[in-house]
Amino acid sequence: MFGRVADRMARARTVVFVTGAGISQESGIPTFRGKDGLWRKHDAMKLATIGAFYEDPELVWEWYEERRRNILAARPNEGHLAIAGLEKSRRVHVLTQNIDGLHQRAGSTSVYELHGSIIRIRCTACGFKDTVTAGFSRLPPLCRCGKVLRPDVVWFGEQLPQDVWRAAIGHASSCDLMVVVGTSLAVSPANLLPAYAKKNGATLVEVNPEETPMSGMMDLSVRSSAAEALPALAAAFSP
Ligand code: NAD
Numbered sequence: 001m002f003g004r005v006a007d008r009m010a011r012a013r014t015v016v017f018v019t020g021a022g023i024s025q026e027s028g029i030p031t032f033r034g035k036d037g038l039w040r041k042h043d044a045m046k047l048a049t050i051g052a053f054y055e056d057p058e059l060v061w062e063w064y065e066e067r068r069r070n071i072l073a074a075r076p077n078e079g080h081l082a083i084a085g086l087e088k089s090r091r092v093h094v095l096t097q098n099i100d101g102l103h104q105r106a107g108s109t110s111v112y113e114l115h116g117s118i119i120r121i122r123c124t125a126c127g128f129k130d131t132v133t134a135g136f137s138r139l140p141p142l143c144r145c146g147k148v149l150r151p152d153v154v155w156f157g158e159q160l161p162q163d164v165w166r167a168a169i170g171h172a173s174s175c176d177l178m179v180v181v182g183t184s185l186a187v188s189p190a191n192l193l194p195a196y197a198k199k200n201g202a203t204l205v206e207v208n209p210e211e212t213p214m215s216g217m218m219d220l221s222v223r224s225s226a227a228e229a230l231p232a233l234a235a236a237f238s239p
Contacts, residue, residue: 001222001229001232001233001236002205002220002222002232002233002236003220004220005203005205005219005220006236008176008177008203008219009177009203009205009233009236009237010236010237011176012090012175012176012177012203012237013090013091013176014090014091014092014093014171014174014175014176014177015086015090015091015092015093015175015176015177015178015179016092016093016094016095016171016172016175016177016178016179016193016197016202017083017092017093017094017095017096017178017179017180017181018095018096018097018172018178018179018180018181018183018190018193018194019083019094019095019096019097019098019103019180019181019182019183020096020097020098020181020182020183020184020185020187020190021033021097021098021182021183022181022182022183022184022208022209022225022226023077023079023080023098023102023181023182023226024074024077024080024098024100024102024182025182025225025226026077026078026079026225026226026227027074027075027076027077027080027100027102028070028074029067029070029071029074029100029102030044031182032044032045032048033184039063039066042059042063045156047059047060047063048153048155048156049155049156049157050155050157050158051157053150053155057139057140057148057150058139058140060140061136061139061140061141062139064118064151065135065136065139067118068118068119068135069135071100071101071102071118071119072119072133074100074102075102075105076102076103076105076106077102077226077227078227078228078230078231079181079182079225079226079227079229079230079231080102080103080105080106080108081106081107081231082230082231082233082234083103083106083108083230083234084103084106084107084108085107085234086234086237087107087108087109089237089238090237092108092110093110093111093112093171093175094108094110094111094112095112095114095168095171095172095190095193096111096112096113096114096115097114097115097183097187097190098113098115099113099115099116099117099118099151099153100118101117101118101119112164112167112168112171113164114154114160114161114164114165114168114190115153115154115160115190116151116152116153116154116161117152117153118151118153119131119132119133120132120151120152121141121149121150121151121152122149122150122152123143123145123147123148123149123150124143124147124148124149124150125143125145125147125148126143126145126147128143128144128145128149129152156187160189160190165189168193169193169196172193172194172196172197172200173196173197173199173200174200175197175200175202176202176203177202177203177204177205178193178194178197178202178203178204178205179205179206179207179233180193180194180204180205180206180207180208180212180214180218181206181207181208181226181229181230182207182208182226183208183212184212184213185212185213185214186212186213191213191214194214194217194218195217198217203219203220204217204218204219204220205218205219205220205221205222205233206218206220206221206222207222207224207225207226207229207230207233208221208222208223209223209224209225210223
């Protein structure tokens with residue numbers, strides 16, 4: 001499956017995975033593109049914005065509550081588990097655009113959540129933050145200070161948490177191998193990470209059933225699903 005880059009992969013000591021919604025698709029969590037990109041006729045890309053939230057916080061919260069229930073009931077798949085298993089033999093960092101926590105639940109210990117987490121909430125006014133796994137009795141939920149709470153995620157058009165982003169650039173710029181899995185590479189600035197790795201001379205591998213705007217800069221594009229390709233990739237690393 002890995003042909004001419006197999007040797008370079010086997011020699012890689014530090015491996016960085018850049019992951020997106022596609023890696024969790026086989027855990028039953030919809031992506032934002034194609035037929036999955038609609039919720040009750042609403043475009044997911046438009047709902048995940050600060051504008052949509054202030055226009056109709058109840059609607060956006062209903063969407064997040066449904067996603068939270070689905071995510072909390074989901075289980076990591078063979079793709080997440082293969083990445084976690086690689087820590088036995090390599091230094092591994094995961095830079096994820098996902099908000100579902102499945103990498104951590106699979107056992108990965110170095111995970112950078114570029115777009116936050118759906119199980120955390122924060123106040124839109126007072127800075128209060130918490131982790132919440134139960135459902136809310138009313139939507140939108142209110143903070144003790146009386147203002148509206150929001151999911152602690154990064155919406156389209158918002159800035160990434162700067163400490164997480166700086167760490168992500170550091171890991172991307174110093175890895176030997178970057179594996180980009182299940183992301184359309186359409187969302188900025190996360191889609192800049194492969195360029196940082198390339199600049200450092202890292203080998204770039206993409207796992208995605210479909211072509212992406214950055215397929216041209218990859219050393220190898222594996223056109224299969226994450227749950228299929230990642231266990232094979234992990235096996236190729238075995239001593
Ligand atoms: P995206 O929806 O833009 O793209 C998904 C990509 O995954 C596509 O390129 C598709 O071809 C590929 N894909 C689909 N099924 C796959 C599979 N089984 N294996 C491998 N690849 C597969 O996702 P994105 O690039 O992550 O960007 C969308 C934004 O939406 C991100 O900010 C992300 O945080 C958010 N999001 C997160 C989740 C989650 O946490 N699970 C789910 C949906 C959206």
